[in-house]
Amino acid sequence: MKITAARVLVCCPGRNFVTLLVETDQGVTGIGDATLNGRELAVASYLTDHVIPNLIGRDPSRIEDMWQFLYRGSYWRRGPVQLSAVSAVDTALWDIKAKMAGMPLYQLLGGKSRERVLVYGHANGGTLEETVEAVGRYIDMGYKAIRAQSGIPGIEKAYGVARGTLHYEPADAALPTETVWDTPKYLRFAPKLFEALRKEYGEEPELLHDVHHRLTPNEAAQLGKSLEDYRLFWMEDPTPAENQQAFRLIRERTTTPIAVGEIFNTIWDAKELIENQLIDYIRTTVLRAGGITHLRRIADLASLYQIRTGSHGATDLSPVTMGAALHFDTWVPNFGIQEYMRHSDETDAVFPHDYHFADGFLHCGETPGHGVTIDEELAAKYPYSPAQLPVARLEDGTMWSW
Known part of the structure; x- marks a missing residue:
C-alpha cells in the first residue's frame, strides 16, 4: 500500500x-x-x-x-x-x-474505556446577569459541565464573550483587534460571578473558568483561593506556562484544580508540569500536539501522576479533530473531560460527521475511521478569509497576554 x-x-x-x-x-x-x-x-x-x-x-x-x-x-x-x-x-x-x-478508530487504540465522553460547553454574557442566564440555557440543553465567562465592569471586549449565542470565534479581523485588560478589576469580579452561579444553580453543575494566561503566579494563587468555596472543576491557564515552576507557587496556595496545555505542542512542553504534579488536567490536543500518536504518550505520562485529560475543543479545530479526539477520549484510561464548542451550521455541513451530543455527553460513531469527511464541493463555496486573533494591552499601553 x-x-x-x-x-x-x-x-x-x-x-x-x-x-x-x-x-x-x-x-x-x-x-x-x-x-x-x-x-x-x-x-x-x-x-x-x-x-x-x-x-x-x-x-x-x-x-x-x-x-x-x-x-x-x-x-x-x-x-x-x-x-x-x-x-x-x-x-x-x-x-x-x-x-x-x-x-x-477507538478499536485500533485498544477499545473502549467508557461508553460516552463528558463534555463542557461555553456559557457567556456581557454582564454577570447575562452569564447566569446563559449557564441556565446550557443546563436546559443537558450539559452537566459548563465554562462560564463574563464581561467585566470597566473592561471592554472581555475574553470569552461571544458575539452570538452558541458560537464563539475570537479571530475577528484581518489585523489584530486591540483590547484592554485590567487585572484588579477582574480579580474583584470573578468570585462574584461564581457566587451568583452557585446561588442560582446549586452544587450540581460542574463549573469551569478560563483565565487565558492573564495573571502572574501570585495573582493566580489569589484567584484560585477566592474561588475555592465555589468548587470549580478547574481554573484554566492561570498564568503563562513558559516558566513551569511558576505553577508551584499556585499549587501551594490553592486547592482549586488547574488545567493547562491547549497551546502545548509536545510532551516536553508538559513534562515538568506533569512530573512535579503541578496541574490536574492536561489540555493538549490531537490537532496541536502531534496527532494521536504523540497525544497517547502525553496521556500515558500524565496517568503515572493521576493527571487526567481535558483536551481543547474550541471552534479553532474542525470537526475532523473533534471526531478523532472523541475516539481518543473513548479509549484513553485517564480521561477527564472534553471541551465542546459547537460549530456553525455551515461548518457542520462542510464536515459531515457521525458523532453526536446527548444528555451532556458526546458519543463517537461506529463508522470505520474517525467518522468525519469533507464535502469538497461545498467547501469550495467558502474561500479563505484573513482573520487574526486579538491582542491585549494594559490601560497604560503595555502589551499583555491575550
Whole structure:
C-alpha cells in the first residue's frame, strides 16, 4: 500500500480551516485537520511545500515511522506550525488504517474505556446577569459541565464573550483587534460571578473558568483561593506556562484544580508540569500536539501522576479533530473531560460527521475511521478569509497576554 497523492484544502465556512487529504493506491483516503487559528496559511504552506513531497510513495500503515520522520527528521522542530502539520498527517494515517481494518478508530487504540465522553460547553454574557442566564440555557440543553465567562465592569471586549449565542470565534479581523485588560478589576469580579452561579444553580453543575494566561503566579494563587468555596472543576491557564515552576507557587496556595496545555505542542512542553504534579488536567490536543500518536504518550505520562485529560475543543479545530479526539477520549484510561464548542451550521455541513451530543455527553460513531469527511464541493463555496486573533494591552499601553 502506498500514498499516491496528498492535498491541502483551506476553506472558511464561518471560520478558517485547513484540511489535509491523503490518498492511497487502494482507493482509501484519510483526512486530517491542520488548522492554526490566525496562522492557517503558514501551516498550509508547510504541508504543501515541505511535507507532502515527502509523503508520496510511502507506506501509510507505518504511522510511527512517519511521525518520527516528520518530527525527528526535521532539524527545525517543536513549533506550532510544524506540529499542526504533523498532527494532520498522523490523524489522516490513523483514519486510513482504521478504514482498512473496517473498524472505528477507538478499536485500533485498544477499545473502549467508557461508553460516552463528558463534555463542557461555553456559557457567556456581557454582564454577570447575562452569564447566569446563559449557564441556565446550557443546563436546559443537558450539559452537566459548563465554562462560564463574563464581561467585566470597566473592561471592554472581555475574553470569552461571544458575539452570538452558541458560537464563539475570537479571530475577528484581518489585523489584530486591540483590547484592554485590567487585572484588579477582574480579580474583584470573578468570585462574584461564581457566587451568583452557585446561588442560582446549586452544587450540581460542574463549573469551569478560563483565565487565558492573564495573571502572574501570585495573582493566580489569589484567584484560585477566592474561588475555592465555589468548587470549580478547574481554573484554566492561570498564568503563562513558559516558566513551569511558576505553577508551584499556585499549587501551594490553592486547592482549586488547574488545567493547562491547549497551546502545548509536545510532551516536553508538559513534562515538568506533569512530573512535579503541578496541574490536574492536561489540555493538549490531537490537532496541536502531534496527532494521536504523540497525544497517547502525553496521556500515558500524565496517568503515572493521576493527571487526567481535558483536551481543547474550541471552534479553532474542525470537526475532523473533534471526531478523532472523541475516539481518543473513548479509549484513553485517564480521561477527564472534553471541551465542546459547537460549530456553525455551515461548518457542520462542510464536515459531515457521525458523532453526536446527548444528555451532556458526546458519543463517537461506529463508522470505520474517525467518522468525519469533507464535502469538497461545498467547501469550495467558502474561500479563505484573513482573520487574526486579538491582542491585549494594559490601560497604560503595555502589551499583555491575550
